[in-house]
Amino acid sequence: MALDPKRPQKEIKYEEMRIYSDEELRNYTEEELKNFKIKHDIPDLDELEKGPWPSFVADAKREALHRRKLAPDRMLIERDVVEDMLGQLQLSFDEGETHWKHGGIVGVFGYGGGVIGRYSDVPEKYPSIAHFHTIRVNQTGGKFYDTNFLKSLCDLWEYRGSGLLNMHGSTGDIIFLGTFTEQLEPIFFELTHELDQDLGGSGSNLRTPSECMGKSRCEWACIDTMDMSYELTNYYQDELHRPAFPYKFKFKFDGCPNGCVASIARADMSFIGTWRDDIRVDQEAVKAYIGGEIIPNGGAHKGRDWGKFDIQKEVIELCPTQCMWMEGGKLQ
Numbered sequence: 001m002a003l004d005p006k007r008p009q010k011e012i013k014y015e016e017m018r019i020y021s022d023e024e025l026r027n028y029t030e031e032e033l034k035n036f037k038i039k040h041d042i043p044d045l046d047e048l049e050k051g052p053w054p055s056f057v058a059d060a061k062r063e064a065l066h067r068r069k070l071a072p073d074r075m076l077i078e079r080d081v082v083e084d085m086l087g088q089l090q091l092s093f094d095e096g097e098t099h100w101k102h103g104g105i106v107g108v109f110g111y112g113g114g115v116i117g118r119y120s121d122v123p124e125k126y127p128s129i130a131h132f133h134t135i136r137v138n139q140t141g142g143k144f145y146d147t148n149f150l151k152s153l154c155d156l157w158e159y160r161g162s163g164l165l166n167m168h169g170s171t172g173d174i175i176f177l178g179t180f181t182e183q184l185e186p187i188f189f190e191l192t193h194e195l196d197q198d199l200g201g202s203g204s205n206l207r208t209p210s211e212c213m214g215k216s217r218c219e220w221a222c223i224d225t226m227d228m229s230y231e232l233t234n235y236y237q238d239e240l241h242r243p244a245f246p247y248k249f250k251f252k253f254d255g256c257p258n259g260c261v262a263s264i265a266r267a268d269m270s271f272i273g274t275w276r277d278d279i280r281v282d283q284e285a286v287k288a289y290i291g292g293e294i295i296p297n298g299g300a301h302k303g304r305d306w307g308k309f310d311i312q313k314e315v316i317e318l319c320p321t322q323c324m325w326m327e328g329g330k331l332q
């Protein structure tokens with residue numbers, strides 16, 4: 001079944017949507033970044049920049065510097081929101097407790113989910129994160145985007161939010177991290193009316209369904225994951241936006257048992273494509289592996305002599321159900 005959009009899709013053009021010029025987007029040098037200090041001392045967070053792995057602290061500092069250098073009228077919440085967020089996190093490390101306040105409900109008109117309220121419990125110290133609400137933006141099917149859309153989204157969030165976002169959260173959404181209550185309705189309006197984009201789920205509603213890209217790119221797909229997710233997202237619109245359950249509920253779709261979106265771990269109701277036909281074995285390829293004409297593991301482990309490929313030891317005996325054996329030179 002082909003994926004039929006329920007209605008025509010709007011084509012987003014960044015040149016029409018953009019808020020910032022190229023100069024504003026690239027407004028600092030790597031040299032300036034090296035010498036940049038945020039307004040708070042954050043010794044423990046600085047530690048988290050060390051080592052070979054990516055660091056959210058390094059990313060946040062870039063964003064902090066970028067906001068320092070934008071003109072004051074080019075952001076609708078405080079420019080130092082990122083700096084205050086890092087400062088408060090250091091305070092939490094120092095005191096061994098969180099400084100995000102418990103409770104507080106915010107949202108947008110007509111929806112009961114999609115926005116998660118966050119407030120600082122030390123706003124006098126960190127006024128720019130007195131509010132730091134999270135917005136969930138429903139990701140596209142299979143997470144296919146074009147740059148026109150992504151750049152437009154980033155500009156909107158820089159202008160009306162902290163500029164910090166997470167691609168993607170564990171529910172699957174794009175997560176916008178940190179804005180003030182006054183910005184929620186304008187962001188919602190721009191997202192839905194200009195960017196043709198919806199909010200995701202939060203709280204006790206149906207959470208944003210998510211799926212692997214399935215047959216659009218993957219040779220293992222046994223079901224059309226994107227179509228199922230799209231269909232159910234549309235069918236359960238009401239449940240997605242208006243929490244009616246006693247607790248959250250999640251659907252996730254894996255196209256095959258490889259489970260690339262971990263539907264078992266992440267969902268209450270997991271959909272996993274399985275093969276429903278006789279098993280097909282490419283006997284020529286089996287022979288070529290045994291004969292050494294095809295390198296085991298696509299050559300991933302070469303550089304050390306592991307000995308000759310042994311199908312009995314390396315494949316057949318590894319199967320917990322013992323479902324395969326060799327017979328007359330053929331894999332059964």
Ligand code: HEM
Nearest residue numbers: 100101116118132166168169170171172173175177202203
């Ligand atoms: C830079 C700061 C933050 C980052 C990087 C971050 C990251 C995330 C991510 C990735 C998720 C999962 C989203 C999803 O499942 O789709 C999430 C959800 C959540 N975060 Fe945060 N977050 C931040 C700030 C906060 C703050 C300030 C609080 C508490 C005051 C908080 C509490 C939570 C809670 C309770 C959820 C689950 C909400 C729900 O399921 O309804 N986070 N966050």
Ligand code: HEM
Nearest residue numbers: 169170171172201202203207248250252262264265266267
């Ligand atoms: C005190 C213990 C725990 C707390 C406070 C906690 C809190 C959370 C929160 C706030 C989320 C985000 C929910 C959301 O995405 O909306 C989450 C997600 C998750 N947690 Fe926990 N958790 C706890 C224990 C566990 C344990 C023991 C497991 C696994 C054995 C687990 C597995 C997961 C998984 C897989 C997700 C991601 C769900 C998704 O994809 O949406 N958690 N947890």
Ligand code: SF4
Nearest residue numbers: 212218221255256260
């Ligand atoms: S779960 Fe299966 S079908 Fe989906 S991307 Fe992963 S390997 Fe491909």
